[in-house]
Amino acid sequence: MCSIIESLNELKTLWEYSTDAFLILDDQATILYANPSIEDISGLGLKQVLNSNIRELLNAGLISDSASMEAIKSRKRTTREIKTFSGKHIVSTATPVMNGTGSLHRVVCNIRSVAILPQKKNTLLPQKMPGSSGQDNTSAYAISIDNGRYLLVYKSRKMKELVDLVLRLGRVDSTILLHGETGVGKELIVRLIHEQSMRAATGSFVKLNCAAIPGNLFEAELFGYEAGAFTGALRSGKEGYIELAHKGTLFLDEISELPFEMQSKLLAVLQDREVTRVGGRKAKPVDLRIIAATNKDLEKMIRAGSFRNDLFYRLNVIPLVIPPLRERKRDIPALIAYFCKRLEQTYGIRKEITPEVISHLFCYPWPGNVRELESLVERLLITFTQQKITTDCLPYPYAAAGGGGEKTLKNIVESFELELISEALEQYKTNIEAAEKLGISLSSLNRKIRKIEEMV
Structure with missing residues (x-):
């Protein structure tokens, strides 16, 4: 028991001297603990923060947003860029802590100050897609990246919030760690961050897939090598990916596959901002932004001993x-x-995918995400000769999604309806406002809310 108390006291002491601000909240968003750094970082007084509720700070206009409130609602780690009443810009990451029964117990919030960099003159802005309004009367958006080579297309509230944050992150130089399943578009987001930043004018976007480099070549590829460093080395030596990204952005995809023995060396680059080539003795200064991405649980890998916790905290x-x-x-x-x-522009193929097909695809779980959807559309348009692609054209497993017959369409429409209602409830403060926006009566909305609660 004494050792546990000593460890807790030691942890509290570390937090008291940390340059980052830390908050601990209960499940009702009341602040139970705040370290002294909260005053310098946010401009809020320590006494003003302690024992207050985040909702009170929001209602008083002391903060523009709250990562903690979203973490309490979603039960997921959440990051928000926030502006305080004093004009300070901060980035807050809130992590929910669950108890043994799976219920929310606490929320731990890490807050850092953000130095705003000069903004690019030509800022990328989302453009409305022509003819993209659907039954919910809202438009889809598209952002052109790399002179139209890539296009980020979205309509959902979740992606709109993400893109809004990403566009702001282009103005800072912080290290970023992207979490996401295979095929969600991680590289597209990283390219957007780079192109939105001043580094797009001073350096290159350099991508390295950590899973694609053999372990015995990784050090030479990442850090470069001097002439004669090993058998088969070029006489002139070779720049590594880190040097190639000088003044630009280095994207380390699938960072979970970085060999363990390389992790300490990458950590040294992050800390010291210099790189030493294989076979070299002199360190070379480098100025780059590192953005990493993973589709695995790095914290689980830390517990298993296959990923360094100090590197994780530097990347995250x-x-x-x-x-x-x-x-x-x-x-x-x-x-x-x-x-x-895009297929029409590339191959001259002009076909229509019917609304019934699109509705049917709402029931499919999409394990391969956007990449899988793209592959399916290409397959349907190329392999079928008719001008209209109907549900009869769908191959397995897409055809089997949601069952068959008339019941399937009813379930699809119902699912889409409930999704719209959920978003309206999050967007508007009262059920009356949400019902007016949706064009239904308050009693109808309340019935549908009960249905959503039963599903949850």
């Missing part, structure tokens, strides 16, 4: 979670329209 300064397609199905119609248009 600002964590970004890209939601899977099954959690943002409102993006599906806009994405299908974009893929069809």
